[in-house]
Amino acid sequence: MTSYDLIIKNIEQMAHRMRKKALELALSAGNNGAHIGSGLSIIEITAVLYGGIMKVDPKNPHWEDRDRFILSKGHGTLGYYTALAEAGLISFDELSNFEKNGGFLPGQPVMNMDKGIEFSSGSLGHGLSLGVGVALAGKKRCQDYNVYVLMGDGECNEGAVWEAAMAAKHYKLSNLVAIIDANDMQSDGARDCIMAADYEAMWKGFGWNVAVIDGHNIQSLFDTLGATNRSEYPRVIIARTVKGKGVSFMEGNNEWHHNRLTRAQYDAAINELTP
Amino acid sequence: MIPINSLNARLWSKLGQRGTFGITMLDLGRDLDNLVVLTADLCSTSGLDRFRTTYPDKFLNVGIAEQNLLGISAGLAKEGYTVFATSFANFVAMRSYEQVRLNLGYMGFNIKLVGLGSGYAMGMFGNTHYGIEDVALMRAIPGLCIISPSDCTEVVKATEAAARYPGPIYLRLTGIVNNPIVNKEDYPFEIGNAITLKSGSDISIIATGSMVYHSIEAAKILESREISASVINMHTIKPLDTGAINTACVTSKLIVTVEEHSVIGGLGGSVAEYLCGISSAPRQLIIGMPDAFQMAGDYQYLLEQNGLTGPQIAEKIIDTFNTIVHS
Numbered sequence: 001m002t003s004y005d006l007i008i009k010n011i012e013q014m015a016h017r018m019r020k021k022a023l024e025l026a027l028s029a030g031n032n033g034a035h036i037g038s039g040l041s042i043i044e045i046t047a048v049l050y051g052g053i054m055k056v057d058p059k060n061p062h063w064e065d066r067d068r069f070i071l072s073k074g075h076g077t078l079g080y081y082t083a084l085a086e087a088g089l090i091s092f093d094e095l096s097n098f099e100k101n102g103g104f105l106p107g108q109p110v111m112n113m114d115k116g117i118e119f120s121s122g123s124l125g126h127g128l129s130l131g132v133g134v135a136l137a138g139k140k141r142c143q144d145y146n147v148y149v150l151m152g153d154g155e156c157n158e159g160a161v162w163e164a165a166m167a168a169k170h171y172k173l174s175n176l177v178a179i180i181d182a183n184d185m186q187s188d189g190a191r192d193c194i195m196a197a198d199y200e201a202m203w204k205g206f207g208w209n210v211a212v213i214d215g216h217n218i219q220s221l222f223d224t225l226g227a228t229n230r231s232e233y234p235r236v237i238i239a240r241t242v243k244g245k246g247v248s249f250m251e252g253n254n255e256w257h258h259n260r261l262t263r264a265q266y267d268a269a270i271n272e273l274t275p
Numbered sequence: 276m277i278p279i280n281s282l283n284a285r286l287w288s289k290l291g292q293r294g295t296f297g298i299t300m301l302d303l304g305r306d307l308d309n310l311v312v313l314t315a316d317l318c319s320t321s322g323l324d325r326f327r328t329t330y331p332d333k334f335l336n337v338g339i340a341e342q343n344l345l346g347i348s349a350g351l352a353k354e355g356y357t358v359f360a361t362s363f364a365n366f367v368a369m370r371s372y373e374q375v376r377l378n379l380g381y382m383g384f385n386i387k388l389v390g391l392g393s394g395y396a397m398g399m400f401g402n403t404h405y406g407i408e409d410v411a412l413m414r415a416i417p418g419l420c421i422i423s424p425s426d427c428t429e430v431v432k433a434t435e436a437a438a439r440y441p442g443p444i445y446l447r448l449t450g451i452v453n454n455p456i457v458n459k460e461d462y463p464f465e466i467g468n469a470i471t472l473k474s475g476s477d478i479s480i481i482a483t484g485s486m487v488y489h490s491i492e493a494a495k496i497l498e499s500r501e502i503s504a505s506v507i508n509m510h511t512i513k514p515l516d517t518g519a520i521n522t523a524c525v526t527s528k529l530i531v532t533v534e535e536h537s538v539i540g541g542l543g544g545s546v547a548e549y550l551c552g553i554s555s556a557p558r559q560l561i562i563g564m565p566d567a568f569q570m571a572g573d574y575q576y577l578l579e580q581n582g583l584t585g586p587q588i589a590e591k592i593i594d595t596f597n598t599i600v601h602s
Contacts, residue, residue, distance in 0.1 A: 111382050118353070119349075119353070119382065120377065120381055120382055123373060123377065125342075126346055126373075126374065126377060128346070129342065129343045129345070129346020129347055129349070129350070129374075130346050130347075130349055130350045130353070130378075131350065132343070132346065132347050132350060133346060133347040133348060133349055133350015133351040133352075133353070133354070134350040134351075134353060134354055135350070136335070136347065136350065136351060137350065137351050137353075137354035137355075137356065138354075140332070141354075159342070160342040160343060160346065160374075163337075163338075163340035163342055163343035164343050164346060164347075166338070166340070166343075167337055167338070167340070167343055167347065170338075
């Protein structure tokens, strides 16, 4: 096995562990429920970022040259906290804080640099502007870091996303990477029924370098995110995903946008994931 | 530091608060390495043309996009920059209110948000451009400091203080060119410390921004009617200088707040919220803009229409004071 194959295999295994851990956290949330569907749809994306792409140092989360990650779709915490744990930025024991009263890992992230959480998020449409500011700071100081902003496709309904998209191109932020979790669903149902938009054409129209890939294919994600940006403009990766990915009764079923997971459902889901 | 003296006070007065802000930023640009100033297509209006040409690496124009203005500001502030962001008060307070709440309030980034042309300064532009509710909105955000300078000299002092202050500030600029002078010479300015400009034994007038000058004028009229009024410049609306209000409670039969802002939720509301916890508090009269949109007009017309000139303020105070005395 080549070292490349080994990296891909390791990330695949990491994503598998994350998906199981995400379901465990959703179960632990009890009647609070959790955003399960869109947490599961981003698992491969965050696994590739934290398992093979981003420069992060769990011993020094404040490292100035670290790559920055912004979870603009703040409800994706099941796919975020599990990646932070895999990366060593938070411990697996600390994951028990998920959706606990007064805990530091609520349903949507709270800025906590000691734990590698760059910004508070939750309200949609804010992350890309923050990313533009962080990327500008990196350019101004000639720092060698990239900024990754993960958004939902429903989130791209927000006008502020496009204000930021315009600015990122204008400022030639080649160090900025937007990733769209394109699961084609949003809170009220199918994206095309609620607000049909040709996002690929829109991002191209805004002057970004656009790639459309399978958002659950580790190899595609790794190759695309790892490729050097030879352009002076920012990149957007439209990652085609499935909401609720990995659990048959959740996939494409918007009842799992935010829902309570029972013990029986958890057992059934874990059963499907166990090789 | 820019020298504060009567000559400069007269010069700045002619420019108004926006122009004076630009002059101050030009001075700060020389001293602060980590300064970035952003605007949403209002560079000239912010008095920042010379700053832009002198310090192009410290200046960003994000276009007409106030939400993005606040988001980019937050990203830069997170990375250690001291950020000043400018646009008209109504735009930054309302179009980007959630960004202000999250970035300045919730995450507490070191951003100085400058609200230009608040109150009725935009005159003939009409209600879309009036800053009627900005203090009410900003005051509701936890952790956000609000400063409204009384004149152009105080714009210099407040802007310099804001640059040194390690946290989020909303700097509210009021009035137009030929901004009346309150402070002719240098004086100590500290965020959160109100300044007593005139002492009096019957009434305490607590004013902010443009209304400080008009309150001084009102107090002169009151003196001529043998009513003794103190005038307190509450340049920092939040955190409120409660010590100054405690003193007013002891010394006054009537507390009056005066502001170029809606009577709902501004300085008057803030003082009322504090006074309701004091059992022996004197009566309060809130003078400001009525809870209504206005027909457009020039600045002086609007002040007169809303009873915000010195003589009109004095008449309102006398009416209320007489009812207290006669009861």
